[in-house]
Amino acid sequence: MGILLEIKGLHVRFILDGVTVRAVDGVNLEINENETLALVGESGSGKSILGISILRLLPSNTEVRGKILFNGLDLLRLSEDEMRKIRGKDIAWVPQNPATSLNPVLKVGIQIAEPMEMHLGMDRKHALQKVVNLLRFFDINPAEKRVNEYSHQYSGGMRQRALVAMGTSTKPKLIIADEPTKGVDASKKVRVVELFRKIKSENSKLSQLIITHDLPFARILADRIAVMYCGQIVEVCETDKFFNEPLHPYSKALLDSLPSRGLKPIKGHPPSMVNPPKGCRFHPRCEYSFGRCLNEPPSIELSGNTVRCWLYD
Ligand SMILES: Nc1ncnc2c1ncn2[C@@H]1O[C@H](COP(=O)(O)OP(=O)(O)OP(=O)(O)O)[C@@H](O)[C@H]1O
Ligand code: SF4
Ligand SMILES: [Mg+2]
Numbered sequence: 152m153g154i155l156l157e158i159k160g161l162h163v164r165f166i167l168d169g170v171t172v173r174a175v176d177g178v179n180l181e182i183n184e185n186e187t188l189a190l191v192g193e194s195g196s197g198k199s200i201l202g203i204s205i206l207r208l209l210p211s212n213t214e215v216r217g218k219i220l221f222n223g224l225d226l227l228r229l230s231e232d233e234m235r236k237i238r239g240k241d242i243a244w245v246p247q248n249p250a251t252s253l254n255p256v257l258k259v260g261i262q263i264a265e266p267m268e269m270h271l272g273m274d275r276k277h278a279l280q281k282v283v284n285l286l287r288f289f290d291i292n293p294a295e296k297r298v299n300e301y302s303h304q305y306s307g308g309m310r311q312r313a314l315v316a317m318g319t320s321t322k323p324k325l326i327i328a329d330e331p332t333k334g335v336d337a338s339k340k341v342r343v344v345e346l347f348r349k350i351k352s353e354n355s356k357l358s359q360l361i362i363t364h365d366l367p368f369a370r371i372l373a374d375r376i377a378v379m380y381c382g383q384i385v386e387v388c389e390t391d392k393f394f395n396e397p398l399h400p401y402s403k404a405l406l407d408s409l410p411s412r413g414l415k416p417i418k419g420h421p422p423s424m425v426n427p428p429k430g431c432r433f434h435p436r437c438e439y440s441f442g443r444c445l446n447e448p449p450s451i452e453l454s455g456n457t458v459r460c461w462l463y464d
Pocket of ligand 1 (some may be wrong): 164167172174192193194195196197198199200201210364424
């Protein structure tokens with residue numbers, strides 16, 4: 152199994168009225184071919200910004216440094232035209248909010264057909280026939296009728312499945328899904344799990360980056376878990392190992408905050424990304440912190456199964 156995506160020393164900063172927000176601060180991360188990687192962490196830790204930076208869809212007031220190698224090609228060095236060819240074809244994005252991500256004045260079928268017309272050179276008629284098959288595959292029925300409907304005629308779950316149909320229609324190599332279970336009630340989560348399994352069953356070579364707060368969901372789908380804290384990845388490990396023997400004190404705290412494990416809140420608050428704590432960024436909240444943690448950032452290289460914590464030096 153080769154590496155599909157390799158992020159090296161990635162920094163993303165927002166410059167706002169003289170203030171710098173370090174949303175992603177020195178991330179190294181690999182996604183293998185055919186792998187599902189879940190990116191987890193508290194709100195505001197930089198998960199979505201990391202996902203969006205892979206697609207180069209960041210707002211203009213950002214500074215980006217580092218490398219994002221996709222099949223060895225550095226996405227950050229491509230022209231906008233070259234990037235457009237990759238976005239929507241080789242890398243698909245399923246956004247956080249299905250309600251606002253479809254165009255309300257265009258028929259859903261036409262929107263799903265567009266990437267196939269643009270990237271695969273299909274004509275409209277042929278693409279719409281494919282869309283009907285896709286709608287059927289993703290349980291949006293009756294497909295012949297739904298293809299001509301608008302997004303307001305779809306339920307929330309159908310809109311999400313339509314976005315997934317759009318993202319997967321060109322058989323991408325990587326799909327990045329941002330919070331696919333957000334706002335989905337517990338009884339319907341099983342359908343989202345089925346949806347992602349179905350995507351894999353269609354395309355066994357596909358890699359997936361699933362950005363989520365939902366640890367039980369990550370456990371069911373992911374091969375590996377990457378934990379993000381204050382703009383940095385602090386632990387990367389295989390899913391079973393993460394849930395059975397997490398190493399980083401923040402990973403342990405995240406798991407202890409789950410209802411099934413006692414609902415113990417993580418003490419303190421997520422730190423500022425403008426002036427992050429010196430040393431280990433988790434030290435003000437960490438019950439294991441010792442002298443070194445206060446001044447020296449753990450500088451352990453993260454790749455494969457690793458943890459950014461002085462306890463393991
Ligand atoms: N357009 C922006 N301008 C300035 N700062 C931003 C902007 N978008 C995000 N940020 C900041 O970047 C940091 C990372 O945000 P991001 O949306 O990636 O977090 P997240 O981990 O996805 O959170 P959530 O789980 O709530 O979706 C946050 O501190 C946020 O305030
Ligand atoms: S480096 Fe120190 S403060 Fe940071 S997580 Fe490890 S023990 Fe805690
Ligand atoms: Mg987010």
